Amino acid sequence: xxxxxxxxxxxxxxxxxxxxxxxxxxxxxxxxxxxxxxxxxxxxxxxxxxxxxxxxxxxxxxxxxxxxxxxxxxxxxxxxxxxxxxxxxxxxxxxxxxxxxxxxxxxxxxxxxxxxxxxxxxxxxxxxxxxxxxxxxxxxxxxxxxxxxxxxxxxxxxxxxxxxxx
Amino acid sequence: xxxxxxxxxxxxxxxxxxxxxxxxxxxxxxxxxxxxxxxxxxxxxxxxxxxxxxxxxxxxxxxxxxxxxxxxxxxxxxxxxxxxxxxxxxxxxxxxxxxxxxxxxxxxxxxxxxxxxxxxxxxxxxxxxxxxxxxxxxxxxxxxxxxxxxxxxxxxxxxxxxxxxx
Amino acid sequence: xxxxxxxxxxxxxxxxxxxxxxxxxxxxxxxxxxxxxxxxxxxxxxxxxxxxxxxxxxxxxxxxxxxxxxxxxxxxxxxxxxxxxxxxxxxxxxxxxxxxxxxxxxxxxxxxxxxxxxxxxxxxxxxxxxxxxxxxxxxxxxxxxxxxxxxxxxxxxxxxxxxxxx
Amino acid sequence: xxxxxxxxxxxxxxxxxxxxxxxxxxxxxxxxxxxxxxxxxxxxxxxxxxxxxxxxxxxxxxxxxxxxxxxxxxxxxxxxxxxxxxxxxxxxxxxxxxxxxxxxxxxxxxxxxxxxxxxxxxxxxxxxxxxxxxxxxxxxxxxxxxxxxxxxxxxxxxxxxxxxxx
Numbered sequence: 001x002x003x004x005x006x007x008x009x010x011x012x013x014x015x016x017x018x019x020x021x022x023x024x025x026x027x028x029x030x031x032x033x034x035x036x037x038x039x040x041x042x043x044x045x046x047x048x049x050x051x052x053x054x055x056x057x058x059x060x061x062x063x064x065x066x067x068x069x070x071x072x073x074x075x076x077x078x079x080x081x082x083x084x085x086x087x088x089x090x091x092x093x094x095x096x097x098x099x100x101x102x103x104x105x106x107x108x109x110x111x112x113x114x115x116x117x118x119x120x121x122x123x124x125x126x127x128x129x130x131x132x133x134x135x136x137x138x139x140x141x142x143x144x145x146x147x148x149x150x151x152x153x154x155x156x157x158x159x160x161x162x163x164x165x166x
Numbered sequence: 167x168x169x170x171x172x173x174x175x176x177x178x179x180x181x182x183x184x185x186x187x188x189x190x191x192x193x194x195x196x197x198x199x200x201x202x203x204x205x206x207x208x209x210x211x212x213x214x215x216x217x218x219x220x221x222x223x224x225x226x227x228x229x230x231x232x233x234x235x236x237x238x239x240x241x242x243x244x245x246x247x248x249x250x251x252x253x254x255x256x257x258x259x260x261x262x263x264x265x266x267x268x269x270x271x272x273x274x275x276x277x278x279x280x281x282x283x284x285x286x287x288x289x290x291x292x293x294x295x296x297x298x299x300x301x302x303x304x305x306x307x308x309x310x311x312x313x314x315x316x317x318x319x320x321x322x323x324x325x326x327x328x329x330x331x332x
Numbered sequence: 333x334x335x336x337x338x339x340x341x342x343x344x345x346x347x348x349x350x351x352x353x354x355x356x357x358x359x360x361x362x363x364x365x366x367x368x369x370x371x372x373x374x375x376x377x378x379x380x381x382x383x384x385x386x387x388x389x390x391x392x393x394x395x396x397x398x399x400x401x402x403x404x405x406x407x408x409x410x411x412x413x414x415x416x417x418x419x420x421x422x423x424x425x426x427x428x429x430x431x432x433x434x435x436x437x438x439x440x441x442x443x444x445x446x447x448x449x450x451x452x453x454x455x456x457x458x459x460x461x462x463x464x465x466x467x468x469x470x471x472x473x474x475x476x477x478x479x480x481x482x483x484x485x486x487x488x489x490x491x492x493x494x495x496x497x498x
Numbered sequence: 499x500x501x502x503x504x505x506x507x508x509x510x511x512x513x514x515x516x517x518x519x520x521x522x523x524x525x526x527x528x529x530x531x532x533x534x535x536x537x538x539x540x541x542x543x544x545x546x547x548x549x550x551x552x553x554x555x556x557x558x559x560x561x562x563x564x565x566x567x568x569x570x571x572x573x574x575x576x577x578x579x580x581x582x583x584x585x586x587x588x589x590x591x592x593x594x595x596x597x598x599x600x601x602x603x604x605x606x607x608x609x610x611x612x613x614x615x616x617x618x619x620x621x622x623x624x625x626x627x628x629x630x631x632x633x634x635x636x637x638x639x640x641x642x643x644x645x646x647x648x649x650x651x652x653x654x655x656x657x658x659x660x661x662x663x664x
Binding site (some may be wrong): 370374376402407408410415 | 532534536537538539540541542545568570571572573574575576577578581
């Protein structure tokens with residue numbers, strides 16, 4: 001079963017999602033009085049996933065800042081399947097789903113060290129200009145990113161924002 | 167428009183949701199590098215809302231513990247409408263929606279001091295026994311709570327778990 | 333015993349410390365797996381204290397920002413006496429201690445609802461200019477604040493930064 | 499200059515401190531509105547350091563729990579030298595200092611990826627029995643740990659609590 005598919009409906013013929021995996025280890029203060037990771041901390045696990053994704057695909061937070069493209073989270077959703085305990089290692093598999101719109105649709109799967117699924121979820125980010133107005137058109141650098149994605153060139157190495165400057 | 171209604175579908179004839187309002191003020195460390203409350207902190211705002219709800223309706227976390235009824239959050243969802251800034255006052259309106267099942271369906275509306283809606287969301291909690299097995303039947307004390315709710319007696323003052331002990 | 337005095341040595345004849353009290357209530361996610369507030373969260377309790385202090389004495393974070401006077405914390409110290417539990421009410425008594433230097437010396441006493449001392453501590457903040465260079469001289473607006481303090485005028489109402497603009 | 503030495507005064511002839519190094523990377527939500535890591539988050543960096551220390555020397559949190567030896571932090575101190583920024587890599591060098599008493603004295607040095615010292619600090623933990631009473635005598639398993647430390651056997655591999663069971 002593909003959780004990533006279940007959160008977003010993708011048009012026929014869209015490129016397959018891009019994926020990256022981050023690793024983490026539960027911190028002491030992330031565990032609550034019940035002895036399990038407090039549900040609110042999963043937002044930081046998802047963020048860890050987005051950062052690993054950005055590292056791999058040339059879409060880091062720094063790149064968004066450099067391009068003056070704020071991308072605020074407008075929706076956060078998490079389904080909890082199984083608790084994580086103190087000191088457990090976990091992975092965050094993060095997938096970016098194709099969209100034609102000026103938005104970023106990420107889904108997440110968190111697994112414990114035994115590969116059990118502990119949580120799944122998704123976030124939606126809208127792109128804004130520097131005044132906070134929602135973009136109707138995709139900024140050039142992200143349009144370039146999407147062309148690269150659709151062209152299926154990832155096997156030749158990651159896209160870099162700078163390539164588009166030439 | 168009633169956000170609370172839009173997250174949960176309630177059967178015909180179900181009692182109206184129970185509501186409580188909590189107040190808060192944005193802490194310095196809740197604001198991120200963009201100058202707005204980091205989206206992950208809304209989980210603690212919703213929790214503030216559930217605690218105020220429990221205070222008002224006799225369903226505090228302590229009561230759940232005393233009754234040995236863990237109620238883990240199995241789903242968290244938040245829609246962000248407008249940012250909250252450092253030091254802003256906000257309110258969390260928390261509503262419990264009727265369900266016949268052994269679960270708790272809460273929705274939330276967060277407003278700033280100008281009464282603008284900043285975020286809405288919902289959580290689902292399942293009830294478990296002390297071994298972590300999901301309850302199929304509602305524990306007696308919560309069944310009593312629901313009878314009180316359905317009877318429309320809230321205007322006579324809050325239900326107390328202890329009433330049912332007699 | 334005056335904890336505030338024990339953290340800072342004040343010169344003979346210095347004005348008495350200025351004090352303010354903030355109130356808080358322990359949040360669920362502030363409690364760790366041992367069932368007590370995790371020690372690292374006291375930094376946010378102290379900050380709650382500084383904010384209440386700023387509100388009362390006209391030295392809010394917003395005022396520091398408006399005056400372009402960053403005041404980073406360069407030292408944080410906390411002594412833990414007695415644990416705080418989930419849902420406990422607590423107070424933070426915050427005192428600003430006189431100093432002739434371009435720094436802010438705050439001490440803190442956290443008490444539970446039974447007035448037991450749960451923690452004491454202090455912070456030191458240095459004032460910097462907008463480039464992050466440490467100020468050797470006090471900015472005018474804070475010099476005005478200190479003159480007001482030394483003059484013993486607080487009983488006539490709080491000092492306001494704006495007074496100095498005339 | 500050895501910061502570790504400056505926080506604790508060690509008796510003549512005491513064994514040299516034991517050290518371990520942890521690595522971390524600044525998370526987005528650890529950065530405040532000033533664009534630097536909020537000072538309160540260093541408590542979690544120190545904790546990361548203690549956990550790496552426990553891993554290396556056989557004194558994990560789990561071991562303390564298994565041995566029913568709570569070790570609450572009774573003092574926390576941090577000196578901030580230089581800010582950490584979003585996404586920076588950092589190291590936490592953690593040292594346990596010799597003491598004859600029933601306490602744990604740790605010091606910490608946090609460095610950025612350029613090896614600049616960003617913060618130093620220390621914590622003191624007291625050992626308690628399961629009722630929360632402070633131990634006057636060291637529990638057997640920790641006495642065994644200290645004998646191993648004094649004997650200078652670390653170069654032969656880490657001490658294990660289980661060794662003492664024989």
